[in-house]
Amino acid sequence: MSSSASTAPPAPACDPLAAALSFCSGQQLPPGGCLLVVATPIGNLADITLRALAMLERCDVVAAEDTRMAQRLLQAYGISKPLLRADRHREQAAAGEMLDLLAAGRRVAFVSDAGTPGVNDPGAVLVRNARSAGYPVFALPGASSVTAALSACGLDLDLGYTFAGYVPATQQQRIAFWREQLSSPRVVVCFETPHRIDDSLQDLQHLALALAAAPRIVLAKELTKQFETYVADTPSALLDWLRADPKRAQGEFVLVLQPATTAEEVNARAQRWLLRLARELPASRAAAVVAEMLDADRKTLYRWLLAQDTDTAGRSR
Known part of the structure; x- marks a missing residue:
């Protein structure tokens, strides 16, 4: 038997930016100013799409929620562009600067810290202003912690899902929030911070006592990163799991919840x-x-x- 297949040298590594530009060379953009809304990785830099790379290279300015994060992404793929800070605190001011750029025929790309802009992140103000002024807006889809968690949760999504954003900070608001989600006929996806995840699970544990059966919950942690973890159980069991190791409370959390009434x-x-x-x-x-x-x-x-x-x-x- 020939061993040539096992001894052949590996193929040379492909330049991702060159490949992106080649694959997207036929995509036409309008001749004047336009806004490109670009989804970026949520933790693993390799999750950027080739189309996103091509459009970032072809844009004139990158507006960013965090210019340092954007610079890190651009440098990783050999892209150099002027940066415009457009975080939540100055998004309105950045929209005015963006309109000046669009009026001058420039292409502006907007990236949030991670994931898809406008989905619990800045971006909506820029999009509204661009559209109101008559400039085209294009979405470049990509990474999203919402869809990543849903695709791996294993819950019943036949009726769809509700994205509820971040869980409220105060206990009173949080309990009202969870009570509402537990009465939903649909799977609920939300975000929780490391310093409040214990409180949220305690509230869910308390509310579940009044239910005929405990809700099913998938806790997704550090999605796409080195210590990505999924744990599926009842609120009480998840609380025990979280407290068994202090390190488990570190990182960013996505909770996917299916109320017991709809499932049972x-x-x-x-x-x-x-x-x-x-x-x-x-x-x-x-x-x-x-x-x-x-x-x-x-x-x-x-x-x-x-x-x-x-x-x-x-x-x-």
Whole structure:
């Protein structure tokens, strides 16, 4: 047997920027000013897309939530561009500077610290101002901790999900927040900080005592980084896991929660039918129809539908 396959020298490394420019050479951008909203890695620099690299190279100025983070990314791929600070505190001022650049025919790319701009990050003000002034805005999709956590959570996403941003800081607000999420028919994704993750899990543990069954939670930690971790369990078990090692409270957290009521009492197929029929029928009639279709308990379906905070479920009973 020939051993040439095992002894052949490795292929030379490819220059990612050169490859990006080659792959994207056919993409046309408008001749005048435009805004490029560019998603960037959430921890691993290798998660940048080739298209993002090509557009960063082709832009004239990079507006950034943190210019130091942006500089680190650009240098890693051999890109050098003027930087404009556009964090949350000066986004409005940066929007004015951006409009001057766009009026001069410049291409401006905006990057947040990590992930997709505008999703719990600055960016919306720049986009609104550019669009209002008549300049084209293009989105370059890429890394997102929300979709990364959802893709690996293993929870039931048939009814979709809700992104709830950061968990509130004060206990009163936090408890109200979690009470609302626990009543949702959909999976909920939110962010939590290292110094409040213990408090959040304690609140969830307390609220779960009043439920027929504990919610299912996936705790995603340090996504795409060296110590990326997923732990799936009840609030009580997750609290025990967190406290077993002080180092586990370090890093950034994404919580993915599936309320027990949607998983235990009413399956996803029944939920879809209930929500669809409730647009046209009273809640009691919608529950009766679905119960007959799926051989399910009408009272359980009716209670679930009444618990949904929607106009369709809240109309005639």
